[in-house]
Amino acid sequence: VSATPALRVVVAEDSAVIRAGIVEILIDRGYEVPAAVGDAASLIQAVAEHHPDLALIDVRMPPSHTEEGLRAALALRESQPDLPVLVFSQYVETRLLAELLGRNGPRGAAGVGYLLKDRVGNVAEFIDALSRVAAGGTALDPEVIDELIGAGGRAKTLDQLTPREREVLCLMAEGRSNVAIASQLVVSQRAIEKHISSIFLKLDLPPSDTDHRRVLAVLEYLRS
Amino acid sequence: MDASLGPTPWALVVGAPFTHRSWRELLYALVAFPVGVFGFAFVVVSLFFGICLSVVVVGLVLLAFSTLVVHHLGALNRHLVRRFLDEDVPPPPPFQPRPGVVNWVRSGVVDRAGWRARAYLVLKFPVALASLIAVIALRIVSLWFVLAPAQWAANVGTKDLKGDAGFHHYVINFGSFYFDTWQRTLLLVAIGLVGWWLAPWVLRAILYLDRHLLADLLGPTSLPSRVHQLERTRAGAVDEASARLRRLERDLHDGAQAELVGLAMKLGLAQEKLAKAQQQHDSPEVAQARRLVDDAHDRADTALRQLRDLARGIHPLELEQGLQPALATLAARSPLPAKATVTLTERPSPAIEEIVYFCAAELVVNAAKHSGGSAVSLQLAQDGDLLRLTVADDGVGGALIAGSGLSGLVERLSTVDGELKVASPLGGPTVLTVELPVRS
Numbered sequence: 001v002s003a004t005p006a007l008r009v010v011v012a013e014d015s016a017v018i019r020a021g022i023v024e025i026l027i028d029r030g031y032e033v034p035a036a037v038g039d040a041a042s043l044i045q046a047v048a049e050h051h052p053d054l055a056l057i058d059v060r061m062p063p064s065h066t067e068e069g070l071r072a073a074l075a076l077r078e079s080q081p082d083l084p085v086l087v088f089s090q091y092v093e094t095r096l097l098a099e100l101l102g103r104n105g106p107r108g109a110a111g112v113g114y115l116l117k118d119r120v121g122n123v124a125e126f127i128d129a130l131s132r133v134a135a136g137g138t139a140l141d142p143e144v145i146d147e148l149i150g151a152g153g154r155a156k157t158l159d160q161l162t163p164r165e166r167e168v169l170c171l172m173a174e175g176r177s178n179v180a181i182a183s184q185l186v187v188s189q190r191a192i193e194k195h196i197s198s199i200f201l202k203l204d205l206p207p208s209d210t211d212h213r214r215v216l217a218v219l220e221y222l223r224s
Numbered sequence: 225m226d227a228s229l230g231p232t233p234w235a236l237v238v239g240a241p242f243t244h245r246s247w248r249e250l251l252y253a254l255v256a257f258p259v260g261v262f263g264f265a266f267v268v269v270s271l272f273f274g275i276c277l278s279v280v281v282v283g284l285v286l287l288a289f290s291t292l293v294v295h296h297l298g299a300l301n302r303h304l305v306r307r308f309l310d311e312d313v314p315p316p317p318p319f320q321p322r323p324g325v326v327n328w329v330r331s332g333v334v335d336r337a338g339w340r341a342r343a344y345l346v347l348k349f350p351v352a353l354a355s356l357i358a359v360i361a362l363r364i365v366s367l368w369f370v371l372a373p374a375q376w377a378a379n380v381g382t383k384d385l386k387g388d389a390g391f392h393h394y395v396i397n398f399g400s401f402y403f404d405t406w407q408r409t410l411l412l413v414a415i416g417l418v419g420w421w422l423a424p425w426v427l428r429a430i431l432y433l434d435r436h437l438l439a440d441l442l443g444p445t446s447l448p449s450r451v452h453q454l455e456r457t458r459a460g461a462v463d464e465a466s467a468r469l470r471r472l473e474r475d476l477h478d479g480a481q482a483e484l485v486g487l488a489m490k491l492g493l494a495q496e497k498l499a500k501a502q503q504q505h506d507s508p509e510v511a512q513a514r515r516l517v518d519d520a521h522d523r524a525d526t527a528l529r530q531l532r533d534l535a536r537g538i539h540p541l542e543l544e545q546g547l548q549p550a551l552a553t554l555a556a557r558s559p560l561p562a563k564a565t566v567t568l569t570e571r572p573s574p575a576i577e578e579i580v581y582f583c584a585a586e587l588v589v590n591a592a593k594h595s596g597g598s599a600v601s602l603q604l605a606q607d608g609d610l611l612r613l614t615v616a617d618d619g620v621g622g623a624l625i626a627g628s629g630l631s632g633l634v635e636r637l638s639t640v641d642g643e644l645k646v647a648s649p650l651g652g653p654t655v656l657t658v659e660l661p662v663r664s
Contacts, residue, residue, distance in 0.1 A: 015482035021489035028493060065474070066544045090477065091532070091541050093553050118528045121488025121521070123496055 007134055010052040011036040012043035012069060014061045022056065022120060029127055038062070040072035047076055047083070054134045058117070059089040059096065070096055077112075084111035084133045088120065092144050113139035132176075140174050160202045168195045238421075246424040249431055252308035253355035256434075259304065260352030263297045263345035266290070271342070281329075288332020295319050298341035298442045301348070311435050313443045316340065317452060344441035351434050358427040362419060369416025372396075373409040459664040462639055466539075466575035473539040476531065484528050491521040540585075543577050550581055551602055560592040560617070564602040572611060575664045579640060580604065580613055583633050583658050587615040590630070595619025595654055606662065613658040621652035633658075640664045 009031050013019040016038070023036050035046035039062050047055055055076060059069040073085045089096060100112055113133035119141055120126045129139035161169065171181045178196070182189040270290035277283030295318070305311045316337035321328040332338070368375075372395050376382060385392040385402070394404035395412065403412055444450060498514045535541070542550040548566040555562035564584075572580070584602055591600040597619030604613050623630075623646055634644050642660025 015478065015485075017482045017486035018489070021486045025489060025493060060477075060541075090481075091536065092557070093542060093549065117485060118488070118525070118532065121485055121492050121524060121528070123489070123492035126492075 006032055008032045008034055008052045009054045009056055010034060010046045010050060011056045013058040014038045025123055040068040043072050054084045054086060056086050059087055074099065086113035086115065086130055086133045088115045088117045090117050111136045114141060114144060116141045116143055161199060165195050165199050168192060169199055248308045249427055250359055252304060253359045253427055256304055257352045257356045259300060260348045264349035266293065267342045267345045284329050284333055288329040291319060291332040291335045291338035294338050294341040294345060297345060301438060302442055305438055313439050316444045340441045344437055347437055351430060354430050355427060358423055358430055362423040362426060366416040366419035369412040372412040373406060376406060376409045462575045462664045463573060466578055470539045473535050476535050481531055484524055484531065488521060488524040488528065491517055491524055495521055540581055543581055546571055547577055547580060547604060551584055551604060554585055554588060555602055558588050558592060561599045562588055562602060566604045568606050573663045576640060576660060576662065579636055580611060583613060586633055587656050591615065591617040609662050611660050611662055614655060616653060616655045618653050621648045621654050622650045623648035623654050
């Protein structure tokens with residue numbers, strides 16, 4: 001995935017080493033980084049000042065090192081629902097996901113990403129996720145998806161899905177487009193569309209525009 | 225006398241009243257008397273008013289306040305004994321009121337150390353009085369006896385008696401025995417000398433009693449309070465260990481983990497550059513460099529994952545927001561369908577939260593591995609000062625503590641007086657219950 005040139009990203013990360021690394025990667029990929037800050041208050045200020053196209057936020061930041069970053073992300077989404085935010089966290093926490101995705105109903109998942117921090121070391125995946133979120137999509141860490149798929153605590157509705165449909169839903173949850181899913185599973189786009197309508201049917205999602213149902217399906221998946 | 229032999233026993237006995245120690249005991253008796261009188265008066269007056277006024281709440285407040293004062297009076301008495309008699313009595317458990325005015329008053333009224341101190345202060349009064357008599361009266365009388373011949377000769381304060389038994393010009397009489405000759409006044413001198421010599425011994429005997437009273441009533445003595453103290457220090461140790469682990473986790477996160485992520489990012493960039501370089505100009509060296517960097521990147525990834533697991537084992541970050549989200553995340557991650565229900569009225573201390581979390585994690589993994597069931601439920605409830613974690617599955621049962629990972633849990637629980645109960649009949653279901661205090 002090639003980066004859109006001159007996309008402006010504000011980075012909030014308290015570790016100087018990681019912050020510098022991220023900025024290096026972003027600049028290498030042609031992004032602009034008007035501000036890279038180390039705490040939540042400076043983040044809010046930087047966003048107000050620079051109006052970036054995306055905010056990249058670490059969950060755990062000073063002063064309490066618990067979830068200042070998440071609070072800041074939610075506050076930013078509250079005041080600017082269209083601002084894409086990519087949040088990274090030290091570990092998978094379903095509650096953070098639910099807060100991040102569930103805040104504004106189904107729309108809350110648009111332009112939201114949740115990555116494990118370790119992922120930023122994988123440059124291609126990181127940039128891929130970043131550009132998807134910047135474009136208004138959703139990006140969830142594969143490990144997040146793995147844990148949720150592997151976990152037993154799914155609602156009964158998901159049990160009705162075939163393994164293939166689960167795979168497709170899993171990729172949808174990662175925020176991939178039909179084309180991307182088709183190419184990843186090495187099947188035709190037509191086949192993917194069939195799977196998706198079957199998923200919508202089984203999850204009992206009301207007919208509406210596809211994007212909307214798509215997000216609902218993902219949310220169902222995440223919440224169950 | 226040969227110094228190396230030290231004083232002879234004879235010299236010890238005769239000289240005892242004139243040693244440094246005796247003088248300090250004398251000083252103690254003098255100083256402790258007013259303190260004893262004040263303590264006695266304070267306890268009597270404060271108890272009188274406290275009890276009389278306890279029908280209106282003021283009395284209870286007064287009693288609680290007087291508990292503070294008697295603690296200080298007790299400390300003063302211990303200080304005097306340490307200063308003059310070299311007797312070091314450790315203090316009883318300090319007055320530790322619970323927060324809130326009502327609780328403060330209640331703690332003050334029922335404070336055990338306070339009541340023991342009152343008992344001491346009351347008993348101390350006759351003892352202090354006796355000490356003073358031993359110090360002053362006995363010595364004054366002895367001195368008077370020693371001076372008796374002079375008094376008799378000078379005719380100062382002597383008495384005369386004319387009776388059936390004849391005429392007596394005397395200094396003092398013991399019943400019908402009159403000290404009315406100079407030979408007899410010499411006998412008084414002897415008695416006076418013995419009395420002067422005896423006075424310190426009498427005082428020492430009284431102070432022996434005083435020391436025992438003090439050690440019994442103003443010290444920490446009883447087993448329950450000792451146990452209480454041990455529990456407190458152990459709780460301190462448990463909390464301290466847990467705090468140290470949290471710091472360690474923080475240090476790992478800020479240090480090694482951040483550095484490794486930084487390293488992985490650099491390697492990731494290098495990978496991409498090398499891939500491009502290979503496209504432009506393929507050579508065995510570039511291919512080899514690419515393999516090396518790929519390998520290095522994989523290793524950094526592995527190290528990161530291991531470090532993350534390690535940090536999680538040291539202190540689960542999930543706990544920062546409390547047990548509710550932590551157990552919910554645990555349930556969501558469980559390989560066996562799991563549901564977590566948490567009802568807490570307060571947040572337990574960090575060390576307790578950690579133990580609960582590790583217990584829950586272990587028990588859920590255990591259920592998934594061994595039960596053969598289809599679902600597991602996690603329940604955490606608070607019952608007063610007690611936390612109860614119940615992990616139940618619908619499996620085949622037959623779970624035992626011995627020889628499984630559960631014995632580690634039992635050990636960990638025992639540091640906070642927690643316990644694990646297993647109900648797992650053959651054929652199931654298995655219900656494991658962990659009970660532990662809300663605070664360590």
